[in-house]
Amino acid sequence: MKKLYTILLVLLVAGSLNSCSKDDITTTGTYSAKDFDKSLKVWAAYKTSVNNSYTYTTLRQSFSSNNSETQLTVINGEVTKRDYVNFQYDGASSTHDRIILKEWHETPANLGSHTDEGAAILTLDEVYDKAKNVWLKADTKTNDIFFEAKNNGILSTAGYTLKGCADDCFFGINITSVTAL
Template sequence: MKLYLSIILLVFLMPYSCSTEVFAPNLLVTGENGYNFVQSQKEWKTLKKRHQDSYRYTVLELSFSGFGSETTVTVIDGKVVSREYEAFQMSEDDGSKEVLNSYFEEGEDIGSHSEGWPAYDMDKMYTECGSDYLMVDPETHTLYFDTTEEGVMTLCGNVPDLCGDDCFEGFSMSEFEWMK
């Protein structure tokens, strides 16, 4: 009976394990700075040691309607120490930003607001990118990946083909800086 159940479980799980293998070439999509996901992740591990795992990044989310937000996450010695959020509306007339909502979190308050990008460290960002945003069918999605000049990932995502507006799944960093 155990053998029978094991075979059934294996049959049900096999398509899921194979599907990520099918999309593994997606991890080799190369950005403008010449790095693919695999190279960038390797470079990240080297750079984070050199900079004592201390950095700040800002994720920018922008809609075609002019609504947007920026979430800045600061990591010191491998620990998220703050998250700052600002939602805004861009003026169609002059391009100015009207701030609609904002907050700053630190310490135990980190994650207490639902708006904004989660308070992820870069290791979690690489995990999300490699397991979620790039693991889609490239026949039905356009893939996006880019890095800084030194190889740190700043863009990861996809857009389903034939999608109208605001279909990007993933993240785009407007800023990345080392803190040490």
């Protein structure tokens, strides 16, 4: 469902770009540097208010129903825990219950031991930095760039998709929640 909204959003943005002059177009997708800077200020204030101790959860969804969530725990600015769950939805259920395929938990003693699964071990400061310097700097000639701040002003989506790609083309991060500890 989220992919459908993304596709519709891309089509709406592309349609609205036709009414602008070429000089007005600096990016494609939903990214604006002004929105990023505003979100970064919200993040800085929140981080201070929670003593840089929080959890955040990332979500990866695939057209093939292979979905995963990773929750990272940050205490005093250091990632201390990472929890991962791989799941698919029960299509037969009217509530679309999750079927857990795999899960694991990392603590300070084994943090980073699952190298081929789960979100990267990053604080939100590092996520903002990667967003600004990698994901949101993708070439707009070949990519649509996206940025949203739906976590009370804190980053929720930052990344890009290859233009014309239909399935599993997103490079970046989707954060579904940020919670104080």
